[in-house]
Amino acid sequence: MRRILALLFGLALASAFAQVRPQSIIVNPVPPNDLQVKVWVDKDPGKTGDPVYNFGENIEISVQVTQDAYVYLFGVRSTGEIDGILPNAYDQNNFLRAGEVRTYPSNAQYTFTVSPPAGQDRVLAVASRTPLDVSDIINIQTGQAKIRGADNLARSLSIVVRPIPSSDWVTDEAYYIAGNYTPPPPPPPATGTLSVGANISGANVLLNGRSVGNTPINLTLNPGTYTLEVRRSGYTPYRISATVQPGQTTQVYAQLQPLAPPPPPTGTLVVNSNVRGAEVLLNGRRVGFTPLTLTLNVGNYNLLVRRGGYSSFSTSFYLAPGSTAQINANLRNLTPPPPPPPPVIPNPGLNGSYTYFCRGGRLSVTYSGGQVRIFYDGANRLLNLTSPNTYTGGPYTWRVNGRNGTLYINGQLADSCSY
Incomplete structure (x- = not known):
């Protein structure tokens, strides 16, 4: 057959079983947790290494999904040639049920045979909850690709999956060696790993402000310094700058502290x-x-x-x-207060007898302590000091202001006088 290469995530981790791995082709930034796909070749069902196939030897490819999905298989040779494996002219049905395992070729109508040149080839599996239109990439009837090279395949597949939510598609890959091929020494790792844990499982992890998952989590990243935040409702957020080195694992353990309860209103x-x-x-x-x-x-x-x-x-x-x-x-006093002392009215300082000349005639006034005697209306009137400079008795009131005096009867002005 035409040897087949897998489609990879551009930022995915190299599988633990792989000895030499080319750079990945395409990446799902947020792969789903429930949908997974696994692809393997018959000489390496456990995916523990790079099995070797001689030229002319037949090869079988198996695939399994954890949820109902449409599966597409592609091959990418070390020379850059692309082949279509599934669907093909003999196997049009590429819909797999959850847990179902299918092996291709699935019937005697065709075989896959390994052919020169020697190299490391890949098998790519793409699983999608909805059908994909790959007609611009592969001619399903002939299996021939309309493009060449892993980069072009990555670009074409990115266009195909672009309308689909990232939670609805996922990929996997399998590797094998064609012929007597010695892989080149692995290049220095281009990425590093950031391993984030926390004392609270399931805390949200943000990298440069973008959520990338929950603790515990391992992230494969390009070298550089990142702003890392780990947060969980009810706890104080944990923030730190983390530097990722090529080929190294940077471990961060976030100790989240519970927030103090708000004070009562x-x-x-x-x-x-x-x-x-x-x-x-x-x-x-x-x-x-x-x-x-x-x-x-x-x-x-x-x-x-x-x-x-x-x-x-x-x-x-x-x-x-x-x-x-x-x-x-309002507190009431239980002991009644003593009666107030009688008011002390200051005497105007006059004493003795004075003759006042009034508009109505002369008025004889005699001051004696707190009393005054006036001869008015043909009789003497005795008035008592009732307020400063004021003497009152019956209907009569005599008010003194220095050398002047004023006589009132029943509150009405009766006469103005002076001496």
Whole structure:
């Protein structure tokens, strides 16, 4: 047969069993977890090495999928020639059920025979949940490719799978040696491995801000320095810069710390009282003296405000988140206060008898301590000092201002006088 080469991921890890591996052809950036495909040749069912086939020797190729899928098999020779293996003119049905194993050739109508030149060849398996149109790559009836070279195959397949979600397709490869071929020494590794673990399994791993999977995870990366973040809900994110060296494994173990629980919601209580310094008890516990402002957790409270000699004040209230409860306690004095002393009215300083000349005539006024005697309306009137400079008796009021005086009767101005 025409020797067949596998289609590879451009950034995939070299398989552990491979001794020499060419660079991968195409990569699925986020391969599905549930859909996998495995391809192998009859001399190496365990895929432990590079089996050797002599020229003219027949070869059989087997494939298996973990989910129902359409399978496409391609061959890429070491010379760059591309062959179509499945589907072909004799096997048009390339739909496999989950767990089903098929081996090709599947009937006696055709065989695959190894032919010169010598080299390391690959078999590529592409599994897709939906059919792929590969008519621009392979003539299914003849098995001949319309392109040549692994790079062109990669470009063509990238176009074919582009409309399909990355969770709906996956690839695998198998290698074999055609003829008496000694592989060249492996080139120095072009990639390195970043191995990320964490004390919390299933934590999300972000590389340069893009999610690449969950812990634990091994990533095959180009050499360089990357910004690594590991995060999980309820934990403090872990961030670090990780440098990947060619052919080396950089290990990072993220110790995620649980976030502290958020503080309970609070509100504000403001307590005032008509008696300053009254004791304040909240749910039976003394918390201070009025006036008082407290920040409290949300909830129901019993408030008591008290002070010796006064009646107590009590109430219940609910403090809502972010609210302010304003409580004014009115405490009644239990001992009545003594009566106030009589007011002391200052005497205007006048003493003796004075004759005032008024508009209505003369007015004789005699001052004696807190009293004044005036002769008015044909009779003497005795008036008492009721406020500074003011004497009142019955309907009469005499108001003094220096050398001037004013007489009122029943609150009405009766006369203005002076001496």
